[in-house]
Amino acid sequence: MLGVIGGMGPAATADFFAKLIEETPATRDEDHIPTLIVSDPRVPGRPAAILENGPSPLPALLAIRDKLIAAGATLLAMPCNTAHYWYEDLARDCPVPFVSIVEASCDAVAEIAAPGSAIGLVATRATLAAGMFGRQLQMRGFAVTLPSEDELAGAILPSIRAVKEGKAEPAGVLLAPAVQALLDRGAVAVILACTETPIALDAIGSPIRARCVDSNRALARACVTRWMGRASDRADQSVALRSA
Amino acid sequence: MLGVIGGMGPAATADFFAKLIEETPATRDEDHIPTLIVSDPRVPGRPAAILENGPSPLPALLAIRDKLIAAGATLLAMPCNTAHYWYEDLARDCPVPFVSIVEASCDAVAEIAAPGSAIGLVATRATLAAGMFGRQLQMRGFAVTLPSEDELAGAILPSIRAVKEGKAEPAGVLLAPAVQALLDRGAVAVILACTETPIALDAIGSPIRARCVDSNRALARACVTRWMGRASDRADQSVALRSA
CATH class of the missing domain: 3.40.50.1860 (Rossmann fold)
Structure with a gap:
């Protein structure tokens, strides 16, 4: 089993x-x-x-x-x-x-991003501080694009809280610009290393979702x-x- | 646990x-x-x-x-x-x-239907044949309204299959008239004793959903x-x- x-x-x-x-x-x-x-x-x-x-x-x-x-x-x-x-x-x-889940997510990233490219990371403060996604990506030759403190505190964390409160659509509206900012800074794909974040982007039918990897999936x-x-x-x- | x-x-x-x-x-x-x-x-x-x-x-x-x-x-x-x-x-x-699940569903029914009233039953052929919902309802003094063979074969079973295939909305369109028919024949509430059926009615935002008990919930x-x-x-x- x-x-x-x-x-x-x-x-x-x-x-x-x-x-x-x-x-x-x-x-x-x-x-x-x-x-x-x-x-x-x-x-x-x-x-x-x-x-x-x-x-x-x-x-x-x-x-x-x-x-x-x-x-x-x-x-x-x-x-x-x-x-x-x-x-x-x-x-x-x-x-x-x-x-x-870290290796599975990086395997999924490798299917949509060429080696050497930059990968964005969306996660809680604890997951970002723990550093295992960043290390695994770097071991595989990817660069890592992290959210700024403003993006984390002002968009990512509030959007996670909103999903937990059942407000998936406002959460998506909050989150999408922070994910877009990672793409604008050169990330070719983004790992959504937090269960709530795919739910938020799905709720608004965001087209950037196609460049994101849902770590749980x-x-x-x-x-x-x-x-x-x-x-x-x-x-x-x-x-x-x-x-x- | x-x-x-x-x-x-x-x-x-x-x-x-x-x-x-x-x-x-x-x-x-x-x-x-x-x-x-x-x-x-x-x-x-x-x-x-x-x-x-x-x-x-x-x-x-x-x-x-x-x-x-x-x-x-x-x-x-x-x-x-x-x-x-x-x-x-x-x-x-x-x-x-x-x-x-049978007793839990009948407890939930008792919150929305007076003793002596009729309760409709939506389920698979096997659950209906097994008879435990009908027996539990009768033990509690309710009458039981069952779907006709036409409603079962023509609406309920195809709608269950449609949900399993990911087609929740067409499933709801198929199912709603069969549930309405039970209400029209005198049922004051309906037990949806099949996991797929609440998903079907929810997908079309059917108002009759309020008179239904989701057995899994x-x-x-x-x-x-x-x-x-x-x-x-x-x-x-x-x-x-x-x-x-």
Whole structure:
């Protein structure tokens, strides 16, 4: 089964689950990926840990990871950009493959941007401070275009809050100029490394959306690709369950 | 944690998860219900078991139930109307409470319809044949208004297929007259006991939607109510996880 470390927040986990189903080439229920989701919002806050030296969520994340593996997960994913600050610690010594949202997003970027080009990044303050998207892009030979403090505080963060309050359309109106500014400064594509931001741009039908990568959808797609490559494993499990 | 027996189909499980989050009175991630979801589409087909004497899904459903309990579930739900044909077998000897989508829907109906009045039912052929919604309504003193074969074969089932194909608006246009026909025959409210049908009516902004109960949303609401009544239990678990 695909094991999902979720709950950070729950809406991002639900968004990932819906996209996983959309991205699976299924014509019948049985074609879908058996999935095990732990959505536990009691994991200590990631922004506080990164920005304010708060308690680390790592022990709780490791406990969820191990619970998923004990319950039969053979592939793992964690639909939370900020929590990937602890990805190395979670993937190290992990007995099953763990798909990274950062690598999945950069793979998706590589499909629409040539090596050497600049990639914009839209994310929360904590994800930007954590730096893993920037590092991964640079490792792959991309330049990174970051939002200014004004764009972050005046447009990106308020638009994220607006989506959380159910105001997707005003959020899109706020966000679109900040994304456009990254493109104007030379970015050829933009990673929306925050679950709320694709919802905002979709709500206003923004044409710049086509130059953006939705990190949660990129993760869903990467999970489907990894799962499809393990068909024999799935067949084994199917037999096991049917005879249970 | 709330344990969810899911995957029948996966989209219905994702719909329930999103509604569970919407229905939770949360202002912060931590206010949400810790949730454990097994979405396993390999469970033998429910319609085939009910209508064509196919293999029973009960052993697989019991295995998922027990896996959820072993992993820490203290409350259970199963966001699939048809699978509630086996609810009695799943709830019997179950060591934790199991919220029924049938009872949750009838509770929601009781809020908008007086005892003794007639309630319409929109569902798949298998859910209608299984009869548990009709029995529960009659036990509570309601009369039941069922769709005719023409309404079922000509409108309800094609509209469900259309939603599954992503055509929500045409589905709504197809479905609305069939729901209206139930109201015209005397139903004062209608249970939409099939995940796709609220999506169809919502897509066309149908005013009759206000007289309908969405069974998946009723289940989500009932789970939130049950969970909120067990705050002390939640506090215990929170301490356990934080100290893990």
